[in-house]
Amino acid sequence: MIAATVGGEVVSVAEVDARLAALYDGPLAARLPHPASPEGRNLRRWLVQLMTMERVVAQECDAGGEAVPVELPVALRTGGVVAAVLATPAGRALFDRVRADVPPEEVRGYYDRNRDRHPGRFEDESPRIEARLVHTRREILFARWLEARHREKVTLMPGFEHPGDPRQPDATHRH
Template sequence: MISAVHPEAAIAAEVGERAVTVAQVDAREAALRAGPLAARLPHPHSAEGRNLRRWLVQVLVTEALIEQEAAARGLAAPDDGDAPTSLTLTAALRTGGVVAAVTASMPLARVLRRAVTAGVGVGEREVRAYYDRNLDRYTRPESRHVSRVEGASLGRVRRGELPGPLEAAVFAAGEGEVAGPVDGPGGPWTVRVEGVDPGGRVPFETVREEIAAELTALAVERAFARWLERRAAERVRLRHGFEHPADPQHSDATHRH
């Protein structure tokens, strides 16, 4: 829990009328250093170690902010087994590591995200534009299902996966035809083309729902991150020494330009 402000406590940050204490930062760091990633963490007295503590303050104030905003809306964490999900690099890069980390590990954050971003979506024009910009993603290459005569199946083979002469023979043959003998790895090969997949472009209608879901998820992540950033600017006050790791006001600042 995030404690109420106490004049005698060492404070790292304030979120509205509540405080994140230095003791809480210490406890979160100690838990990390006692965990499976301890060997990868920076030395506590290095610049990276100090920035680790600043990052932990960002996590703690984000958790406190989410608790406050959820309480103001009468929202509660689900009791139906909504377990934490794995934090992926993609999610971290999309939303900023702190938001992604907290959202992945805190069911209440996901409840709040759904409430805040209920109206977020993407239009048909945006979905179609994404498809048109990424036609290579929705184009299947020509392939052959190949097996060696009196030998093992090679499975599905695409252009560029076989040596030149062997590939030329395979892709010149039709379904059910035998190609070879032709030079291949280790000597002559004779192969049978068991099936032909001409490839081609996947129709927009086939992948429309997939694209819409992907773009909507991205829009939701970004909208929630921006909303949290605005609320943090209004409610969060960081104490000296616990600034954001990228804040240029401290000597350990990262992401300098």
């Protein structure tokens, strides 16, 4: 039974269930939704998102082995799967490969619009501004790249769709 494929690799349902069982045996157990409920199935879908993302990261790193596992609470707490990946050594290694440029006029524009935050002379303030804008840009590019690689490499089987996919049967519209 296959939950998803990532490149040539397979994420088996057994692996997903094992990871899920660990979660249900852990400290979070009492507050997790019943596994048979739609919320429970969506939790499983989240896990599959994490597990497939781990494989993507591992493959992209050419690590030849397991990537550092991405934790579900971390993923949710830090603003998403990508942010959780960034919290792992493998993710940071990939992030280090991302280069970004910000055109000088953007730095100048930011300076002109945000004098409250940058009251000094442009020459003194611009390195900080540029560093900040470049970092933000790299984060955006990294997230887009990683999500695009995930999209290209990963095939999700029925029952393991993205939990937010409105087409999957357990998609909730929680007001």
